[in-house]
Amino acid sequence: MISYTWLAWLVSLLCLPLLYVLIDTLGGLRGKHHRGIATPHPPVEDFTVLVPIYGDVRYLENVAYLAEYGARVVLCTTASETPAFYAALDELSAVHGFRVFRGTVPVTQANAGASGRRATSGTIRDRLIRDALQFVDTPTVVCIDADTTTTRPLQELVGTFVGNQFDFASVRLIPSNTDRLLGRLQAYEYRLSMQMRRIAPWMVSGACHVARTPVHLEVMRRHSLFFQGNDVEAGIIASALGYRVGHIPFDVPTTVPDRIKPWFRQRLAWAGGEFRLFALNLHLARRHPWFWAYGTLITLVGLPLRWASASHPAWPLAALAILYFGGCLYLHYRHRGWTLLLLPFYTAFNSLVMTPLGAVWYAVMAVRDRNPGIIRTRLTRYPAAASITQARELLAIEALSTDTQILPVVPSRARPIEASH
Known part of the structure; x- marks a missing residue:
């Protein structure tokens, strides 16, 4: 008969490491073999491209790419620039031929980014997108960063989006600068994230x-405007509304920080x-139980246990490392290389x-921006709007019974698009 001591050792050596690896890689495994993706459709020309740009014009790195879309592009900036x-x-x-939207922002956040560093907090970006949407008169909108391009025309993305009858959609990001070690490691990270x-x-x-x-417009009208996690928040709200x-699977190359200092700064903000x-x-958690179980229980609550294991190396830790590497090798086998050894x-x-530092940095951002970033999910979906005009009218009707400020709406113009709130 196996003693309790040996049984506990066997569980700690094999079962627990295997459990941790399965928890950490199950999302990637499910995504790798999931086939329910969008089917291609003919291109569509009727859309608007919103590009946030403020603080410094040099951040607009994709000018040559945007030039192909001319008047479809709306550069969204603040009314407080130099x-x-x-x-x-x-x-x-x-x-x-670009159009320009100038929106007002809080005085405390005006001229963000003028110091020469990209803003990693604040409400400016989402305020600009929210306010600019009121002047968009096309049925579809593409939001894209000032340093992002795509491998294929946006007409194909919009055509697939419309053809699949989506209301909101994510795309596949691919790190474009993988010459350095940090870039190659992030390529593995992004690949797994895109599979999920x-x-x-x-x-x-x-x-x-x-x-x-x-x-x-409806999603951003309800958005907390907290910068970090703002994109996922938009998807969560759209899903909660029943859209x-x-x-x-539309490839979008994106530049990732491949030097330690900018990488650390970005990851600190992401952790927050x-x-x-x-x-x-x-x-x-009730809407996305698995995702929140991982993020809350495994990532946050389990942090002391992970530190305890790392502080006292033993066979279970070695077993965990071996099993985790095996999972990484399986998930990234087609793109394997020596850098995969460093991924664990x-x-x-x-x-x-980064996880504990993220808690501290969240507090810094929340206090500085006076915004805790609470996401509202008790939402009432408005009746389906056939046009942006109907959506504006529905938003105005809803606001009569709340203390929410509805921003003034004026017809969009060729160039510039301007508003004062």
Whole structure:
């Protein structure tokens, strides 16, 4: 008869490491073999591209790419930028036919990014998108970052989106700079994350996503405007409202930070956003139980246990490392390389170090922006709107019984699009 001591040793050596690996890789395994993805459809020309740009015009790195879409592009900026900024933006708009939207932002956040660093918090980006949507008169809108491009024309993305009758959709991001070690490690990370979007399409990315304009307006009207996790929040709200949220395997190359300092700064902000989603929005667990069980129980609550295991190396930790590497090798076998050997250590650093720092950084962001980032899910969906005009009218009717401010709506113009709130 096996003694309790040996039984406990066997469980700790084999069962627990296997359980941890399965929990950490199950989403990727399900996504890898999931076949329910969007089917291609003919291109569609009727859409608008919203591009947030503020602080410094040099952040607009995809000008040549956007030039192909001319007047479809709306550059969304603030009404608090410098004269030099406006002069440079107006020059680009005149050359390429872009339109410009200028929205007001809180005084405390004006000229964000003028210091030469990209903003990683605040409400500016989502305020601009929310306000600019009121002037969009096309049925579909594509939101894209100022440093993002696509491998195929956006007409194909919109055509697939419309043909599959989606209301909101995520796309497939691919790191474009993989020459350095950090870039290659993030390529593995992104690949796994994109596979998970097959089963959780509401995990949209701010770098690029597509939506029906009335739906996006309704979603942003309810958005907390918290910067970190803002993209996933939009997908969560759209899903909570009962809209059809899907994933389109449309490749979107994106630049990732491949040097330690900018990478650490980005991941610190991301960790703060994850803490916001999992710790401050536990009510979402009933809608997405597996996702929140992983993020809350495994990532946050299990942090002391992970540190205890790492602080006292033993056979279970070695078994965990071996099993985890085996899972990574299976998931990334087609793209295997020597850097895959470092992926478990990269993941462990994120888990052990960035997770607790994220809790601290969330507090910094929440206090600084006076915004806790609570996501509302007790939502009443408005009747389906056939046009953006109907959506605006429905929003105005709903506001009569609440204390929510409805922003003034004026007809959109060729160039510029401006509003004062």
